[in-house]
Amino acid sequence: MIDYIALIKKYDSPLYVYDGDCIKKQFVALNKAFSSWRNVRINYAMKALSSVAILQLMKQLGSKVDAVSLSEIKLAMLAGFEVKAISFTPNGVPFSEIEAAITLGVHITLDNLEQIQVYATKYSDKPLAIRIKPNVKAGGNEKIAVGHKDSKFGVPLSQLAEIKALVNDNKLKIDGLHLHTGSDIGNEQAFLDAAEVLFQIAKNFNDLQFLDFGSGFKVKYKAADKATNIEHLADKLTTRFSLFCQEYGRDLQLIIEPGKFLVSESGQFLTTVSTVKKTDEKQFVFVDAGFNMLQRPMFYDAYHHIINYSIDETPNTYYDVVGYICEADTFAKDRLLPPTKTGDVLAFQNAGAYAFSMASNYNSRLRPAEVLCVDGVCKLIRKRETVGTLLEGQVYNEL
Numbered sequence: 001m002i003d004y005i006a007l008i009k010k011y012d013s014p015l016y017v018y019d020g021d022c023i024k025k026q027f028v029a030l031n032k033a034f035s036s037w038r039n040v041r042i043n044y045a046m047k048a049l050s051s052v053a054i055l056q057l058m059k060q061l062g063s064k065v066d067a068v069s070l071s072e073i074k075l076a077m078l079a080g081f082e083v084k085a086i087s088f089t090p091n092g093v094p095f096s097e098i099e100a101a102i103t104l105g106v107h108i109t110l111d112n113l114e115q116i117q118v119y120a121t122k123y124s125d126k127p128l129a130i131r132i133k134p135n136v137k138a139g140g141n142e143k144i145a146v147g148h149k150d151s152k153f154g155v156p157l158s159q160l161a162e163i164k165a166l167v168n169d170n171k172l173k174i175d176g177l178h179l180h181t182g183s184d185i186g187n188e189q190a191f192l193d194a195a196e197v198l199f200q201i202a203k204n205f206n207d208l209q210f211l212d213f214g215s216g217f218k219v220k221y222k223a224a225d226k227a228t229n230i231e232h233l234a235d236k237l238t239t240r241f242s243l244f245c246q247e248y249g250r251d252l253q254l255i256i257e258p259g260k261f262l263v264s265e266s267g268q269f270l271t272t273v274s275t276v277k278k279t280d281e282k283q284f285v286f287v288d289a290g291f292n293m294l295q296r297p298m299f300y301d302a303y304h305h306i307i308n309y310s311i312d313e314t315p316n317t318y319y320d321v322v323g324y325i326c327e328a329d330t331f332a333k334d335r336l337l338p339p340t341k342t343g344d345v346l347a348f349q350n351a352g353a354y355a356f357s358m359a360s361n362y363n364s365r366l367r368p369a370e371v372l373c374v375d376g377v378c379k380l381i382r383k384r385e386t387v388g389t390l391l392e393g394q395v396y397n398e399l
């Protein structure tokens with residue numbers, strides 16, 4: 001059991017803490033669920049949480065990596081991943097970034113005709129994967145639903161003939177097809193429908209080595225939420241995949257690229273109550289953090305369960321839990337908590353994915369420290385920032 005109160009005392013507040021054993025448990029569960037297919041690759045979507053110690057843990061577990069920027073590629077390499085273990089799936093980046101990744105030897109997936117055209121003429125000796133747009137609406141909300149017809153992601157199905165012609169003209173090998181319909185997919189059938197689109201398209205490409213089904217595996221944010229039944233989904237997908245490979249005439253690699261499923265539940269964001277404010281309408285609990293440190297509630301209207309570690313009483317009071325940023329900065333509205341007072345430690349659950357990795361220095365606030373606990377040993381994996389961090393790279397005249 002992690003002693004969160006002891007950690008906040010030792011490393012100060014606010015603080016991100018990750019339970020490495022939880023990450024292991026999720027990785028093992030995923031691996032096991034897909035084990036009926038002999039050639040499965042798990043690409044950890046490192047955008048979810050890219051701290052190097054976390055990447056190192058993923059590597060130890062046997063994961064590979066999905067990167068979406070050149071800096072992510074560099075961080076993964078620094079964490080010890082070979083370039084072969086890194087897949088680059090950018091969206092709308094300048095072509096120079098793609099070329100830099102090619103120079104490093106990383107495999108590329110592209111999702112736009114213009115860039116595929118340039119790639120085909122310049123790099124026809126390097127196999128390429130293509131991300132398609134399956135026209136399936138899936139994902140927790142508008143911002144994270146990315147496979148529907150109006151989405152900016154993926155090559156529209158109507159352009160596939162043009163891509164095939166390009167491939168033939170330039171003797172380019174398409175070694176993989178990819179899709180990702182969204183995060184937080186509550187509906188298993190939507191995932192399978194999108195996969196079916198990929199199977200149908202895949203028949204038309206002769207050089208495939210893999211099919212990548214992205215992710216979107218759902219975890220529980222609320223007690224009543226239904227997480228993806230990963231065994232069930234994996235069973236359905238691998239069965240269909242096996243059938244596809246028989247028809248295709250060759251066994252391919254099955255790739256998935258989870259972020260949330262692997263790290264969301266491992267993370268807790270610990271904060272301390274700075275003050276409590278009663279107004280005629282509401283009671284506000286202010287914590288020593290803001291959307292610069294945990295943006296999901298404000299950006300995605302995401303629910304993060306909150307535990308008050310300082311008091312062991314039944315929740316009986318409604319509070320708005322807010323931050324100190326000088327604009328709307330509400331973590332939770334009308335949240336039932338035990339009677340909460342200044343100095344209490346409040347922990348936001350599910351703070352492993354898209355939490356620290358989306359943090360910023362808005363309001364010139366310093367990003368918090370991070371701690372990783374594995375096998376009962378907790379270690380600092382990122383120091384709290386200082387004003388020096390804010391000044392780094394700035395050019396100014398000293399007054």
Ligand SMILES: Cc1ncc(COP(=O)(O)O)c(C=O)c1O
Pocket residue numbers: 045048066089180182183184214215216217257258259260261353
């Ligand atoms: C291309 C791609 N793959 C994988 C993921 C990971 O998704 P999730 O965190 O829902 O597992 C994302 C997330 O946005 C993504 O854009």
